[in-house]
Amino acid sequence: MVYLAMLALACTLLLSGLLADWDQGLSNKITIQIMPLGDETSEEIEAHLTETIRILLITPGIAEANSIPITEIAAMLEPWLGAAAHVAELPLPRLIDVTLEENRNIDIEGLSKQLAENVPGITLDDHHFWREQFSKLVRSLEVLAILVVGLVALAAIGVVVFATRGGLAVHRELIEVLHLIGAHDEYVANQFQRHTWHNCLRGSVVAGIFGIATLVGISQLAKELDPTLLPTIEVEIWQWGTLILVPIIASLIAMWTARRTVMRALARMV
Amino acid sequence: MPVKQQTKPNAADGVVRFENVGMRYGTGPEVLRDLSFSLGPASFHFLTGSSGAGKSSLLKLLYLARLPSRGLITLFGRDIATISRRDMPEVRREVGVVFQDFRLLNHLSVFDNVALPLRISGLHEGIIRKHVIELLTWVGLADSLRARPPTLSGGQQQRVAIARAVISRPRLLLADEPTGNVDDVIAMRLLYLFEELNRLGTTVVIATHNDALVSRFGRPRMELEAGMLKFHKANVATPSTIDSVDSTAEAQSTWPPVRSNLTDKLSG
Numbered sequence: 001m002v003y004l005a006m007l008a009l010a011c012t013l014l015l016s017g018l019l020a021d022w023d024q025g026l027s028n029k030i031t032i033q034i035m036p037l038g039d040e041t042s043e044e045i046e047a048h049l050t051e052t053i054r055i056l057l058i059t060p061g062i063a064e065a066n067s068i069p070i071t072e073i074a075a076m077l078e079p080w081l082g083a084a085a086h087v088a089e090l091p092l093p094r095l096i097d098v099t100l101e102e103n104r105n106i107d108i109e110g111l112s113k114q115l116a117e118n119v120p121g122i123t124l125d126d127h128h129f130w131r132e133q134f135s136k137l138v139r140s141l142e143v144l145a146i147l148v149v150g151l152v153a154l155a156a157i158g159v160v161v162f163a164t165r166g167g168l169a170v171h172r173e174l175i176e177v178l179h180l181i182g183a184h185d186e187y188v189a190n191q192f193q194r195h196t197w198h199n200c201l202r203g204s205v206v207a208g209i210f211g212i213a214t215l216v217g218i219s220q221l222a223k224e225l226d227p228t229l230l231p232t233i234e235v236e237i238w239q240w241g242t243l244i245l246v247p248i249i250a251s252l253i254a255m256w257t258a259r260r261t262v263m264r265a266l267a268r269m270v
Numbered sequence: 271m272p273v274k275q276q277t278k279p280n281a282a283d284g285v286v287r288f289e290n291v292g293m294r295y296g297t298g299p300e301v302l303r304d305l306s307f308s309l310g311p312a313s314f315h316f317l318t319g320s321s322g323a324g325k326s327s328l329l330k331l332l333y334l335a336r337l338p339s340r341g342l343i344t345l346f347g348r349d350i351a352t353i354s355r356r357d358m359p360e361v362r363r364e365v366g367v368v369f370q371d372f373r374l375l376n377h378l379s380v381f382d383n384v385a386l387p388l389r390i391s392g393l394h395e396g397i398i399r400k401h402v403i404e405l406l407t408w409v410g411l412a413d414s415l416r417a418r419p420p421t422l423s424g425g426q427q428q429r430v431a432i433a434r435a436v437i438s439r440p441r442l443l444l445a446d447e448p449t450g451n452v453d454d455v456i457a458m459r460l461l462y463l464f465e466e467l468n469r470l471g472t473t474v475v476i477a478t479h480n481d482a483l484v485s486r487f488g489r490p491r492m493e494l495e496a497g498m499l500k501f502h503k504a505n506v507a508t509p510s511t512i513d514s515v516d517s518t519a520e521a522q523s524t525w526p527p528v529r530s531n532l533t534d535k536l537s538g
Binding site: 173174176177178179180181182183184187270 | 333334335336337356358359360361362363367373375386387390391434
């Protein structure tokens with residue numbers, strides 16, 4: 001239970017972290033793409049780039065505009081095309097990475113129109129579409145993961161209730177003796193509560209260690225894979241802290257449930 | 271000749287007082303009917319009756335496991351119907367019970383079993399240790415402090431059960447068939463132990479089938495028959511317990527008592 005809850009929670013944390021990274025990375029960025037029309041020379045393309053950057057830099061609200069070197073574009077394409085591809089001979093689009101000034105709303109449409117008038121084959125991408133799609137996907141995954149955490153918690157409560165009731169049935173005699181020799185309800189409940197707390201904590205810690213090991217394993221694996229294909233899965237310190245709370249919270253829930261169950265059973269005795 | 275128990279003049283101070291008490295389980299027939307009696311401090315009674323006559327039910331009323339269906343029960347001068355559920359444990363602590371089947375906690379050591387009533391009362395662990403070891407030595411179980419009850423003989427378990435019942439110096443001691451599982455020699459020793467406690471001021475009620483034992487001990491007898499209670503005077507001509515024991519003086523002696531010849535009786 002604790003193991004599943006931890007993994008689901010880790011999922012939620014990582015996804016929201018990922019989304020935040022993406023949003024931050026893209027929200028003040030636009031990418032301008034100049035498609036080769038097929039008949040230009042490389043000098044003409046360079047001229048187009050220079051012209052575009054000039055226009056961009058005089059536009060208010062734009063902090064930076066850098067042409068991305070062809071070698072870098074080639075490197076980005078390498079996983080798909082292979083190292084042997086003659087990148088120079090391919091009609092690759094040229095990209096300009098534009099950074100906007102913080103908190104400045106610029107007229108994307110106007111800029112797009114102005115650029116198109118001056119440079120042929122130019123398109124402007126403010127990542128709006130992708131950002132929206134991606135965040136929708138991540139949000140729904142997050143909701144799913146939170147649902148899993150909730151379900152696991154409910155199932156855990158159910159298990160503890162039944163386990164405690166079973167324990168009560170087995171220890172009926174013990175409870176009755178304690179009751180008859182003058183123990184207060186709280187005393188009896190405390191005994192059970194402590195017992196449940198110890199048991200659950202022991203189990204949860206083991207599950208927690210497994211959970212953390214699994215997460216470390218996954219993030220190591222992700223690091224070894226090509227970083228351009230997968231986003232980095234890094235669990236931050238505060239996230240570790242949250243995850244370590246899972247076994248403790250689970251044990252607290254178990255303890256509270258045990259207490260309530262015992263108190264209710266005792267209330268039926270004279 | 272059965273005679274009706276005379277109500278003592280200071281009945282209000284009595285340890286137990288029943289007035290027209292009736293009890294039934296659920297909607298079943300009354301297993302106890304119109305019980306009216308009182309037990310004074312430091313009295314000693316056997317409770318007899320054929321099986322199913324209601325002995326255990328009467329004991330359940332006495333150790334507050336059950337409430338009567340009707341009538342008034344006063345324990346230590348308090349009407350139990352007016353005691354709140356929160357205050358019940360304090361009253362229960364004044365009552366020591368030796369259950370027929372002992373009801374020792376098998377996962378606890380002999381020491382912990384006997385220490386339980388004191389721990390429940392929240393006593394300091396050092397005091398608990400001192401008292402429990404003294405009492406267990408007194409009943410001849412000093413060598414079995416760490417043993418678990420299932421590893422002990424029936425007679426030893428019985429002594430553990432009795433030690434647990436008396437460790438907190440109850441004012442009322444109830445024993446249900448305490449001689450049911452042991453041979454006559456051990457039964458006699460146990461009764462000597464109860465007598466010793468009685469001499470210290472505890473009111474004792476012992477439910478038993480063993481008529482031979484009852485007549486040998488010469489103590490008054492309460493007989494349950496079809497849910498009704500009759501009192502019999504002691505069969506043997508011994509001084510009447512209720513009047514002969516100066517309970518107040520005895521009750522103030524130290525506990526556990528100094529090693530008396532009881533240990534010899536227990537081990538002899």
